[in-house]
Amino acid sequence: MATSVVLQKIVKAYGEVQVVHGVDLTIEPGEFTVFVGPSGCGKSTLLRMIAGLEPITGGDLIIDGQRLNDVPAAKRGIAMVFQSYALYPHMSVYQNLAFGLETAKLPKAEIAVRVQRAAEILRIEPLLQRKPKQLSGGQRQRVAIGRAIVREPKIFLFDEPLSNLDAELRVQMRVEIAKLHNDLGNTMIYVTHDQVEAMTMADKIVVLRAGVIEQAGPPLELYNNPRNIFVAGFIGSPKMNFLKANIEGSDATSTRLATSTDVFTLPRPTSGAAGSAATLGVRPEHITITPGSGLKLADVRVDLVENLGGQTLLYTTAADGQTLTIMLEGQLQVELGSTVTAHIDPARLHIFNAEGNAI
Amino acid sequence: MTARSLATGASSGERAASPSVWSRIWQNDAPGYLFLLPWFIGFLGLTIGPILTSLYLSFTHFDLLTAPRWAGADNYVRMFTNDAKFFASMRVTVFFVIFSVPLKLAFALAVALLLNRGMRGLPLYRALFYLPSLLGASVAIAILWRQIFAGDGLVNQVLALFGIQGPSWISNPNTSLWTLIFLSIWQFGSPMIIFLAGLRQIPQDMYEAASLDGAGRWRQFWKITLPLLTPVVFFNAIIQTIEAFKSFTPAFIISGGTGNPINSTLFYTLYLYQEAFGYFRMGYASALAWVLLAIVGLFTAFSFLTSKYWVHYDD
Numbered sequence: 293m294a295t296s297v298v299l300q301k302i303v304k305a306y307g308e309v310q311v312v313h314g315v316d317l318t319i320e321p322g323e324f325t326v327f328v329g330p331s332g333c334g335k336s337t338l339l340r341m342i343a344g345l346e347p348i349t350g351g352d353l354i355i356d357g358q359r360l361n362d363v364p365a366a367k368r369g370i371a372m373v374f375q376s377y378a379l380y381p382h383m384s385v386y387q388n389l390a391f392g393l394e395t396a397k398l399p400k401a402e403i404a405v406r407v408q409r410a411a412e413i414l415r416i417e418p419l420l421q422r423k424p425k426q427l428s429g430g431q432r433q434r435v436a437i438g439r440a441i442v443r444e445p446k447i448f449l450f451d452e453p454l455s456n457l458d459a460e461l462r463v464q465m466r467v468e469i470a471k472l473h474n475d476l477g478n479t480m481i482y483v484t485h486d487q488v489e490a491m492t493m494a495d496k497i498v499v500l501r502a503g504v505i506e507q508a509g510p511p512l513e514l515y516n517n518p519r520n521i522f523v524a525g526f527i528g529s530p531k532m533n534f535l536k537a538n539i540e541g542s543d544a545t546s547t548r549l550a551t552s553t554d555v556f557t558l559p560r561p562t563s564g565a566a567g568s569a570a571t572l573g574v575r576p577e578h579i580t581i582t583p584g585s586g587l588k589l590a591d592v593r594v595d596l597v598e599n600l601g602g603q604t605l606l607y608t609t610a611a612d613g614q615t616l617t618i619m620l621e622g623q624l625q626v627e628l629g630s631t632v633t634a635h636i637d638p639a640r641l642h643i644f645n646a647e648g649n650a651i
Numbered sequence: 652m653t654a655r656s657l658a659t660g661a662s663s664g665e666r667a668a669s670p671s672v673w674s675r676i677w678q679n680d681a682p683g684y685l686f687l688l689p690w691f692i693g694f695l696g697l698t699i700g701p702i703l704t705s706l707y708l709s710f711t712h713f714d715l716l717t718a719p720r721w722a723g724a725d726n727y728v729r730m731f732t733n734d735a736k737f738f739a740s741m742r743v744t745v746f747f748v749i750f751s752v753p754l755k756l757a758f759a760l761a762v763a764l765l766l767n768r769g770m771r772g773l774p775l776y777r778a779l780f781y782l783p784s785l786l787g788a789s790v791a792i793a794i795l796w797r798q799i800f801a802g803d804g805l806v807n808q809v810l811a812l813f814g815i816q817g818p819s820w821i822s823n824p825n826t827s828l829w830t831l832i833f834l835s836i837w838q839f840g841s842p843m844i845i846f847l848a849g850l851r852q853i854p855q856d857m858y859e860a861a862s863l864d865g866a867g868r869w870r871q872f873w874k875i876t877l878p879l880l881t882p883v884v885f886f887n888a889i890i891q892t893i894e895a896f897k898s899f900t901p902a903f904i905i906s907g908g909t910g911n912p913i914n915s916t917l918f919y920t921l922y923l924y925q926e927a928f929g930y931f932r933m934g935y936a937s938a939l940a941w942v943l944l945a946i947v948g949l950f951t952a953f954s955f956l957t958s959k960y961w962v963h964y965d966d
Contacts, residue, residue: 326864343860366862378860380857380875380878382879391874425965
């Protein structure tokens with residue numbers, strides 16, 4: 293039976309310095325939630341408060357309807373996988389997996405069964421008698437996850453578990469953790485600063501900045517409808533382009549926008565006042581250079597071309613000096629220094645007001 | 652230029668292009684060796700020389716006044732077959748090592764654990780606790796110790812407050828050695844500093860993982876702290892054991908150089924000193940020194956051999 297987690301006005305302060313500012317969040321039973329944000333945004337602190345490793349300064353942590361603020365870490369029904377794996381180096385893999393169960397004074401036969409089951413799930417049976425130093429990074433990560441599995445927790449917490457692995461192994465482990473979630477169906481909370489991990493694994497992404505939730509929702513919701521410039525810039529790779537513009541006027545069906553080089557009409561209304569400054573957000577993958585495909589955004593000079601095989605990336609500069617990254621499908625030959633015209637589907641254009649909020 | 656001078660020039664040019672290995676080493680490394688020379692002279696003259704001399708003297712009879720007389724293995728044979736004081740001093744020293752080293756290490760670890768809890772003013776406490784180690788082996792402290800444990804000393808004055816009539820701790824053969832053991836434990840600063848450094852090396856997330864696993868402080872200590880600290884325990888145990896075997900000054904001062912009462916504080920080194928500078932039996936004293944070296948060497952070798960079973964190195 294999966295478990296719900298509710299954070300109500302959660303605050304964390306170290307002395308006078310408040311680092312988490314009244315976070316409200318509901319995590320549904322069985323949901324895979326990813327906390328994402330830049331370094332120092334409070335995502336790990338929030339995770340550690342849920343785990344019971346950091347005292348909660350204010351607000352309520354409610355798990356399955358019970359307030360657990362003052363319940364010790366071991367009694368919250370939570371298991372955590374650490375960034376450093378935190379395997380006990382002097383114990384064998386078996387002893388590492390069995391440690392929590394021995395502490396709970398489970399019968400030896402029960403411990404053996406649980407360890408064996410976890411080892412089968414993670415395919416680490418041949419490694420059970422080895423010491424952590426005899427394992428590769430990926431194997432250590434599996435053991436760390438195994439240590440969480442054997443305890444049969446209600447909630448799994450992952451604190452940047454893949455950041456010590458190389459790129460290939462990271463992709464592989466990402467898939468394995470996602471599969472594990474599908475198989476076990478537990479509530480999982482995962483912290484990362486890698487937005488690709490967040491997009492590919494999450495049922496729900498929580499974007500944090502400076503101890504505040506900027507936006508929470510399904511990955512595609514955040515991708516398609518970012519609430520502000522920060523979320524728009526954080527979610528998506530390559531990063532969204534931002535262009536300065538002015539709202540010249542808006543009515544019930546359209547908005548007239550002016551950039552420093554072009555003026556165009558967007559066939560949808562916005563809440564921005566006429567004459568106010570705005571920022572246009574355009575994802576690189578939504579720009580085309582084919583004439584007649586959507587609104588003309590700007591004429592740009594090609595500074596650099598990166599052929600990725602499946603896509604071609606153009607790094608360009610508009611006449612007013614603003615830069616624009618364009619991602620095109622396929623392998624294109626574009627001459628450096630040439631001028632291309634960037635077009636955008638109006639439905640894909642994001643507009644943010646002077647405060648950075650979507651309008 | 653003549654043909655001859657041309658030929659000579661070519662020859663010296665070849666030599667310059669391919670100097671011998673030794674001359675190249677000399678040219679490149681001479682300054683280094685020159686800087687090393689003072690230490691090397693001292694090492695040969697003050698360390699290696701006396702060591703080899705004492706090895707030679709251990710096979711002689713030598714009274715400092717007449718030339719050494721070759722005695723073969725006589726000194727060693729006498730030591731193991733006809734010297735009750737040798738065995739008495741060995742018994743005292745081993746007793747001292749067996750009790751003082753573990754107690755000192757346990758006390759040092761306990762204080763290090765206390766200081767590792769992130770208390771305020773840690774550098775001050777660290778310095779204060781380290782102070783006895785700087786002073787502990789000195790003559791002054793040994794004299795002070797004698798006063799504290801004397802019949803009318805501080806310990807008995809405190810006991811008298813509770814109506815207890817304490818013995819003269821240093822005059823009683825049953826307690827005299829224990830006063831030296833306590834003095835040794837009091838010098839816990841050096842191993843404590845090393846333990847503290849070792850404790851700081853244990854990653855915090857090990858304890859966090861253990862606390863999530865439900866392990867309390869006691870279990871964390873036995874299952875996480877102590878095993879991960881074993882390299883430091885090993886190092887401290889070796890160093891402190893060697894120090895304990897070499898211990899001399901406290902026993903010399905407290906017993907007035909006699910090792911009394913009834914040889915109860917006759918440390919091995921004190922006996923060696925008596926033989927060398929009391930009876931001027933330098934040959935026999937040298938043999939005693941070599942036997943001590945062999946014992947310490949065997950202990951150290953045994954420790955290293957068994958360390959793979961109980962010392963846990965991370966990588």
